[in-house]
Amino acid sequence: MNFENLIRDIYQKLKNIEDPGETASYIPELSKVDPTNFGIHISTINQSNFGIGNFDDKFSIQSIAKVLALILAYRIVGDEIWKRVGVEPSGTSFNSLVQLEADKGIPRNPFLNAGAIVVSDILISNLKNPKEEFIDFVRSISGNSGLEYSSKIAQSEKETGYRNVALCNFIKSFGEIENEPSDVLDFYFDLCSLEMSCKELSELFLFLANNGCQMKTNKEILNESQSKRINALMQTCGFYDESGEFAFKVGLPGKSGVGGGIIAIHPDQYAIAVWSPKLNIKGNSYKGMKFLEEFTTRSELSIF
Amino acid sequence: MNFENLIRDIYQKLKNIEDPGETASYIPELSKVDPTNFGIHISTINQSNFGIGNFDDKFSIQSIAKVLALILAYRIVGDEIWKRVGVEPSGTSFNSLVQLEADKGIPRNPFLNAGAIVVSDILISNLKNPKEEFIDFVRSISGNSGLEYSSKIAQSEKETGYRNVALCNFIKSFGEIENEPSDVLDFYFDLCSLEMSCKELSELFLFLANNGCQMKTNKEILNESQSKRINALMQTCGFYDESGEFAFKVGLPGKSGVGGGIIAIHPDQYAIAVWSPKLNIKGNSYKGMKFLEEFTTRSELSIF
Amino acid sequence: MNFENLIRDIYQKLKNIEDPGETASYIPELSKVDPTNFGIHISTINQSNFGIGNFDDKFSIQSIAKVLALILAYRIVGDEIWKRVGVEPSGTSFNSLVQLEADKGIPRNPFLNAGAIVVSDILISNLKNPKEEFIDFVRSISGNSGLEYSSKIAQSEKETGYRNVALCNFIKSFGEIENEPSDVLDFYFDLCSLEMSCKELSELFLFLANNGCQMKTNKEILNESQSKRINALMQTCGFYDESGEFAFKVGLPGKSGVGGGIIAIHPDQYAIAVWSPKLNIKGNSYKGMKFLEEFTTRSELSIF
């Protein structure tokens, strides 16, 4: 399939449609981004890569970083991680506290804020310099030493992220956070502030389409079983309470962030990243969802 | 891959393990089934079929029939169906009323009891003789004219299914059921009483591995997009609040029933049915889940 | 205190105010009542009784009858009743199913629909001719042989009361209803269809202001402790999720019905009944609440 023409075609079609979405407003720094940005980049197993629009501009990847934190923690503690966080879709929005109360501080999955906070706690307990070692890990799997946190974004969240402070302290009250909440949150907000372009994202995540092995070096990031499980988790839990809709319409494992980015994986084929800052009511990029739906429909390639 | 040897091997290994599960007790008739039954049957795109154990014995397929009802309704009303029922995993058990209250009578997905009751309502509104036309449809896609409801099982449920009566009347109170609750429930209980063997199940469901087309006749049951969407729904919602776990460990779209049956689909490859009556705490066949986990792990074939 | 002048004064003031409420629409028969009806009647321990407006017109007392059912069941089974139904305010609306799920079929209190359905079940189990014996009991404590069910109202509810059918079957599914749901509901709908005037209501309920003894005959309906407990329950649970507001603003034990009636008790002083069919958003009579608030404020007589 000639992905290039297809991507170009859908990009042109969607570029100027009216976008009813809104940029994330609860992180002040994010609301300053130009809402008309729109970029796509695909990286494939057979090395035919292609980008269009703002595919080379960096943006705040936000919750997409939760996948990276999970991968590092999975490498370090193995299946022990599933004692601290579940693998079930939650049926609720990304920052809900209700289920945490019923489940006594065990988040339903690692892609809810609560789950990523627990994963952050695990990383802090297991790393000497969590912030440095985490970004080193991300740089190593992407083969890109230029990746950075955004201190502006992190600071913006630290000043206004009351809901996340509530989540972390709530979990701590059940004894399910080992470190001081302020330390865990500090790491968590840094994590979410990572900045990448669509090109960098699709290159970085390509190993999940390659059974866990980095394409260029053939280095194993995760073993095959672990890699499939991360994909399964992205399939069932990657889009908050729109995960079913994404599986239904797009049919690929993926993860979105409130910065407007989405990464999606087609096992054995490709990783594709889309960015458009305006979000639909569920908190996922409006144009990004539209693009991927049309892309898998017209390419007739979904995992189903 | 030689599925035959692999299936035989796992079957032998699991046949005599201690099974901590329990047969469904809330439907009196179901609790009378011999709990040591264990059967498997695979039907593949390239015609290499194989069965072992009680693969040819009929059992009550229960909730697996919800997929068949959904398919018929999807054929009849098309995407209008999604106005009456959602496509999101629920995060709750199969017969919960809580979310219905929050969502004003719109079930989260068609595989919850509430969702299948709404699908039943749609069928009743659109068919002249719902009970007959439904089984005719099932017979036609399976190419098996011997399929039957079990009046014993249906009767057993009609006498004790208070929770389902509650669900149906609750949805009706929101105006989301068109027909009389007693008529809808009558059809629903018949639907769930369908009896099939593993062999019949895997043959029937093979069209979902074949982009919606019946293998033998090449007749289109669903178009390609619809077929993929049914698979996506089974992936995210097919196992109640263990759907994430199933995606995580097995990695295939599938659907279970409290009779102990499970059907799973590998798109473009096969449909596999497993039956063992004892259920784990989530209501899914204990041995069935174990078998499929080991089967996809050792065959290294999951959709992820 | 001269209640007569005070009541007359508040009645005149409220009679023609704009009433933003709505008559109950979910019971078709109730929505036909003239919404401008407004009546009040007080019966006091020292025999100075007074009525104004439509105080002598009968209306559907609806949920007020739950108090009468509770009293009869309390007489028959004593404190055993509290094993089947709680005494706590629910914090939710009158027909919610959510808490029932968490509490496994034990309603929070006897004035929720769920609670009154359980009380109905208890009465059916303990009476030979529940419908006849119940109305005989009500007639005997009121000293009024003319009290009747309204078959029109009962029929109207039986045809449309899907939510109550749901509640009853839901509780049955937890094993907390002994009889067939259809029998329990039949009795429950009759119960709620009782018709009385403000005069009849205040005369009937006066015994709760008299430590459980009928004024005229000195016959003990409930013992002193039981009588206080019924008052306490009306105080904390009598107005659905507006019970706190009623305690706060009116400061008397009481019970409302969706027919627009309210009965309130001042222990050792009086029973007062108000009727105005238009309901506020919580399902309690708009003018009735206003009247009682002003009445206890200006009479400076509340239990607090």
Add this chain to the structure above:
Amino acid sequence: MNFENLIRDIYQKLKNIEDPGETASYIPELSKVDPTNFGIHISTINQSNFGIGNFDDKFSIQSIAKVLALILAYRIVGDEIWKRVGVEPSGTSFNSLVQLEADKGIPRNPFLNAGAIVVSDILISNLKNPKEEFIDFVRSISGNSGLEYSSKIAQSEKETGYRNVALCNFIKSFGEIENEPSDVLDFYFDLCSLEMSCKELSELFLFLANNGCQMKTNKEILNESQSKRINALMQTCGFYDESGEFAFKVGLPGKSGVGGGIIAIHPDQYAIAVWSPKLNIKGNSYKGMKFLEEFTTRSELSIF
């Protein structure tokens, strides 16, 4: 009625019963208190006061202080306070977050932790030196200049009160806290650390039995209507999800604290304070509840 003999009698009877309760363990400092302490003190309108047991020993009044904070805030902002906090019983435990999510940060009532945190926020916004001015207010209504915070208890809570940190930040995330959460919590934890004896408590709260006027000085702390409303709130919401039970069995407005203290008011008659540190499963003093139930039953004096 001779309260003295009655109190002495019940005290003797309960003093040595087996107490199945547990001292509060989540505040480390509280768990160090001698669990056999048991004291009672009554202060009456007609000046016949009496104490027995450890009635003169100070203990941590904890949530009882929420009433005092509410009273001061009510004096300052009047009925505006009810825009920030409701007056309905919650049906949930004292530190639940579930309802806050549904109600968008408006606590159901001022006696839940969430509600008292909002009241604390109001006080901080309206007082120059909140900590000093609050204790001055408490001293002035008690006529007791010796009342103090316990810095040990406050410190103990500040180090472990993660649930309250979660609550405060959660409310802040809805925009319903004006000040910095850390400042609000600092004040809240000080507030709850107030120490008083049963004698001091019953003397302090006597004004609520006297229509809002201090007995000795005849000074108006609250006007009559406000005083009745505080009593009504204590009646419906004073004992977390055991408030209905307390109204039912004891029949007086009251408030408990996890330090094992309870204050109860009989309007126009008396204020009574009981202290016993072991708590029942709902978080209220086991012996305190028993004592008051027997006291109002045998004195035949409840508000109902």
